[in-house]
Amino acid sequence: MSKANTNTRPEARLAKGFRDIEAPELKALNDMTGKIREVYERYGFEALDTPAIEYTDALGKFLPDQDRPNEGVFSFQDEDEQWMSLRYDLTAPLARYVAQNFQTLPKPFRRYAFGNVYRNEKPGPGRFRQFMQFDADTVGAESVAADAEMCMLAADTLEALGLRGKFVIKVNSRNILEGLFEGLGLHLEEDWLRRLTVLRALDKLDRLGWDGVKALLGEGRTDESGDRTAGARLNVEQISLVQAFLSQKIEDENFDGIAVQRPYGLGAMTDSEIYQKGLGELIDIKRRCRAAGFSNDQVRIDLTVIRGLEYYTGPVFEAELTFEVKGDDGKPVRFGSVGGGGRYDDLVARFTGEKVPATGFSIGVSRLQAALSLINEKKTEALGPVVVLVMDKGEIATYQKMTQALRNAGIRAEMYLGSSGMKAQMKYADKRNSPCVIIQGSDERAKSEVTIKDLIEGAKAAAAIKDNKEWKAARPAQFSVSESHLVQEVHNLIKRHQG
RNA sequence: GCCGCCUUAGCUCAGUUGGUUAGAGCGCUAGAUUGUGGAUCUAGAGGUCCCCGGUUCAACUCUGGGAGGCGGUACCA
Numbered sequence: 001m002s003k004a005n006t007n008t009r010p011e012a013r014l015a016k017g018f019r020d021i022e023a024p025e026l027k028a029l030n031d032m033t034g035k036i037r038e039v040y041e042r043y044g045f046e047a048l049d050t051p052a053i054e055y056t057d058a059l060g061k062f063l064p065d066q067d068r069p070n071e072g073v074f075s076f077q078d079e080d081e082q083w084m085s086l087r088y089d090l091t092a093p094l095a096r097y098v099a100q101n102f103q104t105l106p107k108p109f110r111r112y113a114f115g116n117v118y119r120n121e122k123p124g125p126g127r128f129r130q131f132m133q134f135d136a137d138t139v140g141a142e143s144v145a146a147d148a149e150m151c152m153l154a155a156d157t158l159e160a161l162g163l164r165g166k167f168v169i170k171v172n173s174r175n176i177l178e179g180l181f182e183g184l185g186l187h188l189e190e191d192w193l194r195r196l197t198v199l200r201a202l203d204k205l206d207r208l209g210w211d212g213v214k215a216l217l218g219e220g221r222t223d224e225s226g227d228r229t230a231g232a233r234l235n236v237e238q239i240s241l242v243q244a245f246l247s248q249k250i251e252d253e254n255f256d257g258i259a260v261q262r263p264y265g266l267g268a269m270t271d272s273e274i275y276q277k278g279l280g281e282l283i284d285i286k287r288r289c290r291a292a293g294f295s296n297d298q299v300r301i302d303l304t305v306i307r308g309l310e311y312y313t314g315p316v317f318e319a320e321l322t323f324e325v326k327g328d329d330g331k332p333v334r335f336g337s338v339g340g341g342g343r344y345d346d347l348v349a350r351f352t353g354e355k356v357p358a359t360g361f362s363i364g365v366s367r368l369q370a371a372l373s374l375i376n377e378k379k380t381e382a383l384g385p386v387v388v389l390v391m392d393k394g395e396i397a398t399y400q401k402m403t404q405a406l407r408n409a410g411i412r413a414e415m416y417l418g419s420s421g422m423k424a425q426m427k428y429a430d431k432r433n434s435p436c437v438i439i440q441g442s443d444e445r446a447k448s449e450v451t452i453k454d455l456i457e458g459a460k461a462a463a464a465i466k467d468n469k470e471w472k473a474a475r476p477a478q479f480s481v482s483e484s485h486l487v488q489e490v491h492n493l494i495k496r497h498q499g
Numbered sequence: 500g501c502c503g504c505c506u507u508a509g510c511u512c513a514g515u516u517g518g519u520u521a522g523a524g525c526g527c528u529a530g531a532u533u534g535u536g537g538a539u540c541u542a543g544a545g546g547u548c549c550c551c552g553g554u555u556c557a558a559c560u561c562u563g564g565g566a567g568g569c570g571g572u573a574c575c576a
Contacts, residue, residue, distance in 0.1 A: 088575095223502085422535060
C-alpha cells in the first residue's frame with residue numbers, strides 16, 4: 001500500500017458513546033446478570049426477548065406534530081420508507097407485545113427482559129449510547145400489591161448482588177405530586193409546562209440542593225459555565241410551600257405505625273383527594289414490604305423521588321446506592337440511581353384504546369456493574385487456556401492430539417497457531433494468562449515424556465531471581481511427566497491454582 | 500443545544516519566545532541467551548506535531564474556520 005492511499009483508509013475507531021467489552025468484564029457481566037435472572041425467575045416472571053428494532057410509531061417516539069422521529073432515538077427508514085428505531089427502553093416494546101398478544105396472554109402477564117437499549121444523546125462519564133437494562137413488569141394488575149412486589153424484587157436483587165446495607169429503594173407516588181400541583185394551583189391543562197419545569201427542578205434536588213432547586217422553581221438559574229436555565233416562576237410563598245410539602249415525614253423511625261407529621265400550613269394541600277390516594281398507596285406499599293420482612297432501610301418513602309416525566313401514573317421507585325467511592329482523582333464518585341420504575345397505566349392503551357394497568361422495575365445493568373467493579377477493586381483475572389507449544393513443525397499432529405486430549409478432559413487448551421519460535425510462544429502464553437504450557441521437543445519425545453511449565457509458579461519464582469542466566473539454568477516451575485500422565489498432571493496444576 | 504479546556508509516536512505526555520535532523524517514559528520487535536515468558540542491558544521499527552485556509556523568507560508553533568476528545572450545564576423514555 002503506497003503512502004498516497006493513506007488518507008483514503010478509514011480510521012479504526014469506536015463510534016462515539018459506544019464501547020468494547022473485553023473478557024474479564026464480560027465474565028463479571030455474565031455473573032451479574034445470572035444472579036439478577038435468578039431472582040426475577042424466583043419471583044415468577046417469565047423470560048421474553050423482543051427485537052432491538054421496532055417501528056418508530058410502535059415505540060411512540062415521533063416528534064410532536066411532525067412525521068420525523070424524536071431526536072433522542074436512533075432511527076432510519078427501510079426500503080418502504082417506514083421509520084424504524086432502535087429501542088430506547090424495554091418497556092415500550094413490552095407494551096407493543098402485550099397489545100399484539102392481548103387475547104392469549106395470561107393476565108396478569110408477568111415477564112422479565114434483558115438486553116441492550118440505545119439512546120442518541122451526548123455520552124458522559126458512565127453514560128453510553130448503548131447500555132443494558134434488566135426489566136421486570138407486571139401487566140394487568142391494578143392492585144398496589146403489584147407495586148409493592150416491585151420494591152421487594154428490587155431489594156432482593158440488590159441483596160443477591162452482595163449489596164446488603166448499601167442500597168435503598170425509595171418510593172413515591174405521582175398522585176402525591178399531583179396533590180402538590182393542586183395545592184399550588186397549577187392545573188393540568190393550562191399549566192402543564194410549568195408543572196414540567198417544577199418536576200425537572202425537583203429531580204435535581206440531590207445534585208443542586210435546595211438552593212439550586214429554589215432558584216429553578218423561581219426565576220431560573222445560571223450555572224458556573226454561564227448557561228442559563230429558565231425557572232418555573234413560582235412566587236416565594238409557593239416555593240416555601242413546595243419545600244415544606246416535600247419535607248413532610250411520612251413514616252416514623254420504626255414504622256410500626258404510620259406517623260404523618262405535617263408542617264404548618266399544608267392542611268389544604270394534604271386534604272385533597274388525589275394526595276390522599278397517593279398517601280394511601282405509599283402506606284400500603286410500606287406495610288406490605290414490612291410484612292414481607294423488608295426493613296425500613298431497604299424500602300423507604302421519599303417524596304422527592306420524581307423519575308421520568310412522561311408516563312408514570314402512580315407509585316414510582318428508585319434504587320439508589322448509599323455508599324461512596326473515591327475515583328482515581330480522589331473525588332467521590334456519584335452513582336445516582338442504578339434502577340427505577342413505577343406504575344404506568346396508559347401505555348398499552350396507546351394501541352388498544354383499552355386501559356391496562358401495569359407496573360415495572362428496571363435495573364441499569366451497565367451502571368450498576370460500574371459501581372460493583374469499584375467495590376470489588378481486585379478483579380481476579382480468569383485463567384487463560386493451556387498452550388501446547390509447537391517445537392517441531394513436523395510433529396503438529398502429535399501436538400494437536402495432546403491439545404484434544406486436554407479439551408476432552410474439560411480443560412481449556414489450544415495448540416499455538418502462530419508461526420513464531422519458542423520464545424515468542426512463551427510470551428504469547430504469558431499474555432493469554434495461561435496456567436501452564438506443554439513442551440515436547442526432541443529430548444522429551446525420545447523419552448515419551450512432556451514438560452509442563454507452570455507459568456504462575458514461574459512468575460513467583462522469577463521475582464526472587466535477579467540474574468537471567470542463573471534463572472534460566474534453574475528452569476524453575478517445570479517438570480516432566482510421561483505422555484500418559486499429561487492430562488492428569490495438568491488437571492492437578494489448574495486445580496492448585498484455582499484454590 | 501450552550502459554555503470552557505484540550506488535540507505532538509500504539510499509550511501517557513515533554514518541547515519549540517516562529518528557524519533547518521521533533522523528544523522521553525511505557526509498550527512493541529530483535530539481540531545479549533542457536534529449547535524457555537516476567538528482571539537487566541543494547542539496538543531497531545514507529546510521526547501529514549488533528550484537518551483546511553491565512554500571515555510570513557520560513558508555521559508543529561501565530562491567526563481564522565472546521566472536526567474530534569474531555570469536563571460542566573441543558574434535555575433524558
